[in-house]
Amino acid sequence: MKQLFSLLLLCSLSWVSAQKVESPTGTLALTFQLTPDGQPTYAVSYKNKPVVLSSALGVSLKDKTALVNHFEVTGTTTHAVNETWKPVLGEQAQIVNHYNELIVALVQKDSKVKLNLVFRAFDEGVAFRYDFPKQENLNYFIISDEKTEFNLTENHKVFWIPGDFDSNEYVYNETKFSEIDNEKLDLNNGIGVKSIPGKYTVQTPLQMKSPSGLYLNIFEAAVVNYPVMHLDANVQKYTLKANLVPNAIGDKAYLQAPCVSPWRTIMVSDDARKIVSSKLILNLNEPSKIEDTSWIKPMKYVGIWWEMHVGKSTWDYAGSQNAQNAAGNPIPTGKHGATTENTKRYIDFAAKHGFDGVLVEGWNVGWEDWVGNWKEDVFDFTTPYPDFNLEEVSAYAKAKNVKMIMHHETSGSVGNYERHLDRALDLMKKFDYPAAKTGYVGKIIPRGEFHDGQAMVNHFNFVARRFADNKLMVNSHESSHPTGYSRTYPNYIAAESARGNEFNAWSNGNPPAHETILPFTRQLGGPMDYTPGIFEIKMSYYDKNKTEQVHTTLAKQLALYVTMYSPLQMAADLIENYEKYPDAFQFIKDVAMDWDESLYLEAEPGDYLTVARKTKGQDTWFLGAITDENARTTEIKLDFLTKGKKYKAIIYQDAKNAHWEKNPIAYTIKTQVVTSASKLKLQLAAGGGTAISFEPLP
Numbered sequence: 001m002k003q004l005f006s007l008l009l010l011c012s013l014s015w016v017s018a019q020k021v022e023s024p025t026g027t028l029a030l031t032f033q034l035t036p037d038g039q040p041t042y043a044v045s046y047k048n049k050p051v052v053l054s055s056a057l058g059v060s061l062k063d064k065t066a067l068v069n070h071f072e073v074t075g076t077t078t079h080a081v082n083e084t085w086k087p088v089l090g091e092q093a094q095i096v097n098h099y100n101e102l103i104v105a106l107v108q109k110d111s112k113v114k115l116n117l118v119f120r121a122f123d124e125g126v127a128f129r130y131d132f133p134k135q136e137n138l139n140y141f142i143i144s145d146e147k148t149e150f151n152l153t154e155n156h157k158v159f160w161i162p163g164d165f166d167s168n169e170y171v172y173n174e175t176k177f178s179e180i181d182n183e184k185l186d187l188n189n190g191i192g193v194k195s196i197p198g199k200y201t202v203q204t205p206l207q208m209k210s211p212s213g214l215y216l217n218i219f220e221a222a223v224v225n226y227p228v229m230h231l232d233a234n235v236q237k238y239t240l241k242a243n244l245v246p247n248a249i250g251d252k253a254y255l256q257a258p259c260v261s262p263w264r265t266i267m268v269s270d271d272a273r274k275i276v277s278s279k280l281i282l283n284l285n286e287p288s289k290i291e292d293t294s295w296i297k298p299m300k301y302v303g304i305w306w307e308m309h310v311g312k313s314t315w316d317y318a319g320s321q322n323a324q325n326a327a328g329n330p331i332p333t334g335k336h337g338a339t340t341e342n343t344k345r346y347i348d349f350a351a352k353h354g355f356d357g358v359l360v361e362g363w364n365v366g367w368e369d370w371v372g373n374w375k376e377d378v379f380d381f382t383t384p385y386p387d388f389n390l391e392e393v394s395a396y397a398k399a400k401n402v403k404m405i406m407h408h409e410t411s412g413s414v415g416n417y418e419r420h421l422d423r424a425l426d427l428m429k430k431f432d433y434p435a436a437k438t439g440y441v442g443k444i445i446p447r448g449e450f451h452d453g454q455a456m457v458n459h460f461n462f463v464a465r466r467f468a469d470n471k472l473m474v475n476s477h478e479s480s481h482p483t484g485y486s487r488t489y490p491n492y493i494a495a496e497s498a499r500g501n502e503f504n505a506w507s508n509g510n511p512p513a514h515e516t517i518l519p520f521t522r523q524l525g526g527p528m529d530y531t532p533g534i535f536e537i538k539m540s541y542y543d544k545n546k547t548e549q550v551h552t553t554l555a556k557q558l559a560l561y562v563t564m565y566s567p568l569q570m571a572a573d574l575i576e577n578y579e580k581y582p583d584a585f586q587f588i589k590d591v592a593m594d595w596d597e598s599l600y601l602e603a604e605p606g607d608y609l610t611v612a613r614k615t616k617g618q619d620t621w622f623l624g625a626i627t628d629e630n631a632r633t634t635e636i637k638l639d640f641l642t643k644g645k646k647y648k649a650i651i652y653q654d655a656k657n658a659h660w661e662k663n664p665i666a667y668t669i670k671t672q673v674v675t676s677a678s679k680l681k682l683q684l685a686a687g688g689g690t691a692i693s694f695e696p697l698p
Contacts, residue, residue: 018031018032018033019031019032019033019073019076019102019104020032020102021078021100021101021102021119021120021121022100022121023099023100023121023122023123023126024080024082024098024099024100024121024122024123025123027046027047027123028044028045028046028121028122028123028124028125028126028268029044029045029048029121030042030043030044030102030119030121030126030128031043031044031045032102032104032117032119033054034071034072034073035069037069037070038069038070038071038072038108038109039056039057039058039068039069039071040056040057040058040071040104040106040117041054041055041056041057042054042055042057042119042128043055044126044266044268046214046268046269046270047270050153051152051153051210051214051216051266051268052150052151052152052153052266053151053152053153054151055148055149055150055151055239056068056147056148056149057117057128057130057147057148057149058146058147058148059130059143059145059146059147059261060143060144060145060146060147061141061142061143061144062141062142062143062144062251063142064111064138064141065108065110065111065113067108067113067115068147070108070109070110071106071107071108071109071115072106072107072109073104073105073106074105074106074107074114075105076102076103076104076105077102077103077105078100078101078102078103079100079101079103080099080100080101081097081098081099081100081101082096082097082098083096083097083098084096084097085097085287087282087487087490088288088290088293088296088490089296089297089298089490089493089567089593089594090567090594090595091277091565091595091598091613092279092595092596092597092598093595093596093597093616095279095282095283096279097279097283098122098123099120099121099122099283100120100121101118101119101120101121102118102119102120102121103116103117103118103119103131104116104117104119111137112137113135113137113138114132114133114135114137114138115130115131115132116130116131116132116133117129117130117131118131118260120263120284122280122283124267124268124269124274124275124278124280125217125265125266125267125268125278125280126265126266126268127221127263127264127265127266127280127284128263128264129260129261129262129263129264130260130261131258131260131261132255132257132258132259132260133257133258134257134258135257138257139256139257140254140255140256141255141256141257142251142252142253142254142255143244143251143252143253143255144251144252145244145252146229146242146244146252146261147241147242148229148241148242148264149239149240149241149242150218150231150239150240150241150266151237151238151239151240152177152208152216152238152239152240153210153238154177154210154211154212154238155176155177155178155211155238156176156177156208156209156210156211156216156238157174157175157176157177157208157209157210157211158173158174158175158176158177158180158202158206158207158208159172159173159174159206159207159208159517159520159521159605159606160172160173160175160180160202160203160206161173161202161203162182162185162196162201162202162203163182163196163197163198163201163202163203163230163231163232163243164191164194164195164196164203165195165196165197165228165230165245165246165450165451165452165453166193166194166195166443166444166450166451166452167191167193167194167195167451167478168203168480168481168497168498168499168522169190169191169478169498169499169500169503170189170191170499171189171499171508171510171511171514172513172514172517172521172606173185174513174517174606177208177233177235177238178235178236178238179235180200180202180233180235181199181200181235182196182198182199182200182201183199188508189503189507189508190503190506190507190508192441192442193442193443195450197230197243198232198243200232200233200234200235201230201231201232201233201243202230202231202233202240203230203231203481204218204219204220204229204230204231204481205217205218205219205481205520205521205522205524205525206218206219206231206240206521207275207517207520207521207605209605213270214268214269214270215267215268215269215270215271215272215274215275215605216266216267216268217265217266217267217268217275217520217521217524218231218240218264218265218266219265219267219281219483219524219525220262220263220264220265220483221262221263221265221280221281221284221285221483221484221525222262222263222284222285222286222483222484222485223262223457223480223483223485224262224457224461224485225253225255225259225454225457225458226244226253226255226261226262226454226457227244227245227246227247227252227253227452227453227454227457228244228245228452228453228457228480228481229242229243229244229262229264230242230243230244230245230452231243242264245450245452245453245454246450246453247448247449247450247453247454247455248446248447248448248449249448252454253454254454262483263284265280265281265284267280267524272520272603272604272605273600273601273602273603275520275603276519276520276524276600276603276605276609277598277600278524281483281484281524281525281526282484282486282487282526283484284484285483285484285485285487285488286487286488287487287488288487288488288489288490289468289488289489290468290489290490290491292471293490293491295434295471296473296490296491296493297356297434298356298493298567298568298569298593298594299356299357299403299405299434299435299473299493299567299568299569299593300355300356300357300569300570300571300588300593301350301355301356301357301358301359301405301568301569301570301571302346302349302350302355302357302358302359302570302571302575303346303357303358303359303360303361303405303570303572304337304338304342304343304346304358304359304360304361304362305359305361305531305570305572306502306505306531306534306572306573306574307337307574308337308361308362309502309505309506310505310539310542310574311542311543312337312542312574313335313336313337313342314333314335314336314337314362314367315336315337315338315361315362315367316333316336316362316367316368317330317332317333317336317362317365317367317368317385317386317387318330318331318332318333318368319333319335319368320368321368321369323368330368330386332386332387336362336385336387337361337362338360338361338362338363338385338387338388339387339388340387340388340389340392340393343358343360343363343388343393344393344396345575346358346360346575347393347396347397347400347402348400349575349578350400350402351400351401351402353578353585353589354589355402355571355589356402356403357402357403357404357405357434357435358397358402358403358404358405359404359405359407359437359570360388360393360404360405360407361407361409361437362385362407363384363385363388363390363407364379364380364381364382364383364384364385364388364407365379365380365383365384365385366378366379366380366411370411374442374443374445374447375411375413375445376413376415376416376445377413377416378411378413378416379408379409379410379411379413379416379417379420380420380423381408381417381420381421381423381424381427382420382423382424382427390431391431394431394432394433398432403432403433403434403435404431404432404433405433405434405435405436405437406424406427406428406433406435406436406437407436407437407439408424408436408437408438408439409438409439409441410438410439410440411441411442412440412441412442412443412444412445412478413445414440414444414445414446414449414455414456414459415445415446416445417438417463418459418462421463421466422466424436425466425467425470425472428470428472429470429472433472434472434473435472435473435474435475435493435568436467436472436473436474436475437474437475437476437477437529438463438474438475438476438477438479439476439477439478440476440477440478440479441477441478444456451478451479451480452480456479456480457480460476460479460480461485461489463476464485464489464491464492465489467491467492468489468491471491472491473491473492473493473568474491474492474493475493475494475495475496475529475568476492476495476496476497477495477496477497477500477529478496478497479495479496479497480497481495481497481498481522481525482495482497482525482526482527483525483526484525484526485526486526486527492526493527493567493568494526494527494528494529494566494567494568495526495527495528495529496528496529496530497522497525497528498518498521498522498528498530499514500528500529500530500531501530501531501532501534501550501572502531504534504548504549504550504551505539505548506539506548507548508548509548509549509550509551510551511551511628511629512551512552512627512628512629512660512686512687513606513607513628513629514551515530515552515556515560515563515564515609515626516604516605516606516607516608516609516626516627516628517605517606518530518564519563519564519565519603519609520603520605523564523565527565527566527567527568528564528565528566529566529568529570530560530564530566531570531572532557532558532560532561532564532569532570532572533557533558533560533561533570533571533572533573533588534550534557534572534573535554535557535573535577535578535580535581535584535585535665536573536574536577536665537549537550537552537553537554537660537664537665538550538664549661549664550664551660551661551687552626552660552664552687552688552689553654553658553659553660553664553665553666553667553685553687553688553689554581554584554664554665554666554667555584555652555653555654555658555667555685555688555689555690555691556626556627556654556660556684556687556688556689557689558584558587558588558624558652558689558691559624559625559626559652559689559690559691560624560626560689561587561588561591561622561624561691562591562611562612562613562622562623562624562691563609563610563611563624563625563626563689565598566593567593567594568593569591569593571585571588581665583669584652584667584669586650587650587652587691587693590622590693591622591691591693592613592615592616592618592620592622594615594616595613595614595615595616596614596615596616596617597613597614597640598611598612598613598614599611599612599613599640601623601636602625602634602636606628607627607628607630608625608626608627608628608632608634608684609624609625609626610623610624610625610626610634610636610682611623611624611625612640614640619642619645619696620693620694620695620696621640621641621647621693621694622691622692622693622694623636623690623691623692623694624689624690624691624692625682625684625689625690625691626684626688626689627684627686627687627688627689628687629660629686629687630686631683631684631685631686631688632682632683632684633681633682633683633684634681634682634684635679635680635681635682636679636680636681636682637679638674638675638676638677638678638679638680638694639676639677640676641674641675641676641678641694642676642696643675643676644675644676645675645676645696645697646673646674646675646696646697647673647674647675647694647695647696647697648671648672648673648694648695648697649671649672649673649674649680649692649693649694650669650670650671650692650693650695651669651670651671651672651680651690651691651692652667652669652690652691652692653667653668653669653670653682653683653684653690653691654666654667654668654683654684654685654688654689654690655667655668655685656683658685658688659685659686659687659688660685660686660687660688661686661687664687673697674694680692
C-alpha cells in the first residue's frame, strides 16, 4: 500500500505541473511537465498520436549550478497570435503567422535562478526556447552544454549529413535512424576542411519520415549570439540530443541576462508539401529592422566563376607568389579570368539578355598567397590585379545599365575581413556595387574557431547588419546555415551553406536526389544561392580526360530556377554555352525571382518536387518539376491559373531519350494554349525535370 501511495503521489505531483498548448486547429499539441525531480520535459503529439515522447530540457552552466532539475513552476501565461506580414522579397506576398503560445516561469529551488520556457504551437509544427530573464541570481554566464532532447517514437527514415562544425557541403544520406554512422561515409568528397565531432553527430535541419508516413523535421530558428545546434543520435533508442558547437577553448556561448536561446523547432505533418512550404522558421524571427527597403531588389546575374571551376581560367594572376620578374613584379600566367576585357564580355552579354548583374571572382590581389596557407592577411578587398581596371569596368557596366557584384573571399580570416570591411564597403559604394558575395573557404582565423561557433554566427550576422547600414546586399558562402535571419535583415539576400552546383565540376558531385532534398532541409532557413543553369553537363567537354559531370539533365537545370527559391539567381554556365542553346536559355531569361504566391503541388523528399509560382505583381506563372535518379510521369492540374483566362504555356522538357548520365542535354520545347481547366502530363527523365512558363494571352 505504501508503494502504491508513493506512486500515486509522484504521478499527482507530476500531473499538477503539466501544461498543454495546442496549435490553432488542434492538430498539434505540446505538453510540458516537471518530473518528480523537478526536471523540465516536453512531449509532442500529432492528431492525438505521439511523435516526440517525453524529452528533457535544460542547460548546463560553466562554474554554476546546472539548470536541469530542482525546478518549480511559479506561473504560466498563454497568448494567441494571428497576423500577416509582408516579406521584402519572398515566395509569398504575405505570410500568415498563426500560433498559440505558452510561457512557463520556473525557478530553481536552491540557486533561485529563474528560467522561462516559451512554447509555440503552429499547425505545421512546434517551437520552444530558453528565456533567461533579468535577475539578481544570474547576470553573466557561460553555456557549457544544452540538454535539449528529442525522443522519437520509431526507427524513421532519415535524410542526414554529418554534424560537421566547419562544413555543411555534404551529400545527403537516406537511411534508417538506426543506420546513422559517420564512420561508414566516404569522405573523399571535395570538402577541404572537416570537423566531425562524433560517429553519430548529424546536422539540422534533419528531415525524417516515419514508417507510417508521417513527416518530421527538427531544426532551429533565430540563431543570434549563440552557436549552431547539431544533434547527437542514440541509434538504439531513437533519441537526439543537442550538440552545441564550441569555441576555441571549449565553451559554447557567452551570455548576459536578459537573453534568449534560439528556437528549437519540430515540424510535423502527414503531407510532405506542408513541410517544404512551411514559413515557421521565418515567423520565429524578428521583423525587419530596415525601415527603407526600397534598395533591396532581386538580381539575376552571370559571372566569371564557373570558368575557374572547369579549368578554363584561374582566380590567381601569377600562379605563384614567387613568380616575379627582375623588377619584382608578378609574372602573369595568361590564364587569369578576371581581366578587364573578359569582364566587359560578360557585361555585354548581361546587357544584351536583360540580366541585372555580373559577378567577378579573382579581381583582387592575394590569390597566389593563400591556398594551403593558414594565413592571417591575404586580401585587402580593395586592391585589384594589374589586368583588372576597376574604374574602367565600373564605368562600362554603368553605361550598359548593368550592376557589378563584388566578391569578398575572406580566406576564413575573419578578423582581417572585419578590419577591412568599412573600406571594402566604401569601395563598393564608390563604384556603385549593390551587392557582394562573401566567402569563408578554409579554416577559421582566429585559430581554433569553427564556422558554426558563436563567434562566427555573430560575425555573419554582423556583416549583414553592416551591409544594411550602407544599403548594400550580401550573399554569403561557406557560412553557418541560415535560420530565418533574412526576415530581420532582408538585405541578407541569399547564402550557400550547403553543397552547391560547383561540386559537380571537380568532385564526385551531387547525386540526382540532392536537389529534391535541399528544399526540405537547407532551404527551410532561407534562400540558397545554388548557382543552377549549367548546360554543358559533362566536364569532358573541357578536358577529355575528365569524368566529372552535373548529375541532372539540362531541363532539370532549368526547373531548379523554380524549385530552388532564391531572389538571387545565377546563370552559372559560361556565357558562350548559352549562345549554343538560345531556345533553352530563354527560360532563364524569362523566369521571375520574386513571387506573389508559391504552390507546392507535389513533394516527396529524396524523390520529387513540383512547384508553381506566380510572379510578383503579374499574372504570369512558372512551374518547375524535378525528380531523382528515377524517371517519372505525372499529371498536373492547372487550376491555379486565373479562371476564364487563356495562357500560352511554353514547356521545356526532357527528350524521350534523355538521361542525366547517358544523354543529359537532350530536351524539347513545345508551346500550347491552356486554361485553369487544363491538365498537363509531364514526363521526367532519370535525373530530369520540366520547366514551364505560363503567359496570359490577350
